[in-house]
Amino acid sequence: MEQENHQPSNERDKDAVLISRRRTVKAIGGGLAALGVAYLTGCTPSTRNTMTESVRTPNPTNGYPIVKIAELSSLKIDQPISFEYPLRGQVNLLIDLGKKVENGIGPSNSIVAYNQSCQHMGCPATYNSERKTLFCPCHQTTYDPSFHGTVVVGQGKAALPRIELKIENDSIYAIGVKGLIYGYRNNLLDGEYV
Structure with missing residues (x-):
C-alpha cells in the first residue's frame, strides 16, 4: 500500500x-x-451599558453618573436605605447617623453613604444601629461610618468606599465614589450603569 x-x-x-x-x-x-x-x-x-438619563449627563468633575437615590424628608436616623451605584450590583447604604460627621451632608451634616462590600473578601456589611457601625458577618470586620468608613477591627485592610453625595431641594444624589469597590479594577467598568 x-x-x-x-x-x-x-x-x-x-x-x-x-x-x-x-x-x-x-x-x-x-x-x-x-x-x-x-x-x-x-x-x-x-x-x-444600557444608558440611562443619569449616565448621559455624567458628573463633569469625575465621570460618575449623577443618580437620585432618596428624598431627604424620607430618611430616618439609623434606618439605612439600600441603593445600587454606580453600576448594577454595587450595593451601598445611605445612612443618617443623627450626629455631625466629617463629609456628612444634610441639615445636620449627618448623612453618609458607603459601599456595602467588605474590603476583605467582598461580603456585604450591614448597619448595626445600636453601635452605629457597619459589620461584615463573614470575618467580623467592623467599619466606622462616622469616621470615613475606616476599619475598627477585623480582617479588612482598607476603609469602605464612600459614596459622594449632594442635596438639591429635597433630593439626595450620588455623584461619585471615593475608593475602589471590592472586586473591581475600576468602579465604572465591567457592568451596567444604574
Missing part, C-alpha cells in the same frame, strides 16, 4: 501552502485587532 505524501510536489504548491498559512495568520491577527478595538470602545457584551 502506497503512503500518501502530503509534501508539496513542486515550487508552485509550496507557495500555495505558505500563502494559505500567511492568510490564516493575517486573518487571526485582524480578528484579534478587531476584538481589541471592540473591548477598548466598550462594545463587548460584558461592558455594554
Whole structure:
C-alpha cells in the first residue's frame, strides 16, 4: 500500500501552502485587532451599558453618573436605605447617623453613604444601629461610618468606599465614589450603569 505524501510536489504548491498559512495568520491577527478595538470602545457584551438619563449627563468633575437615590424628608436616623451605584450590583447604604460627621451632608451634616462590600473578601456589611457601625458577618470586620468608613477591627485592610453625595431641594444624589469597590479594577467598568 502506497503512503500518501502530503509534501508539496513542486515550487508552485509550496507557495500555495505558505500563502494559505500567511492568510490564516493575517486573518487571526485582524480578528484579534478587531476584538481589541471592540473591548477598548466598550462594545463587548460584558461592558455594554444600557444608558440611562443619569449616565448621559455624567458628573463633569469625575465621570460618575449623577443618580437620585432618596428624598431627604424620607430618611430616618439609623434606618439605612439600600441603593445600587454606580453600576448594577454595587450595593451601598445611605445612612443618617443623627450626629455631625466629617463629609456628612444634610441639615445636620449627618448623612453618609458607603459601599456595602467588605474590603476583605467582598461580603456585604450591614448597619448595626445600636453601635452605629457597619459589620461584615463573614470575618467580623467592623467599619466606622462616622469616621470615613475606616476599619475598627477585623480582617479588612482598607476603609469602605464612600459614596459622594449632594442635596438639591429635597433630593439626595450620588455623584461619585471615593475608593475602589471590592472586586473591581475600576468602579465604572465591567457592568451596567444604574
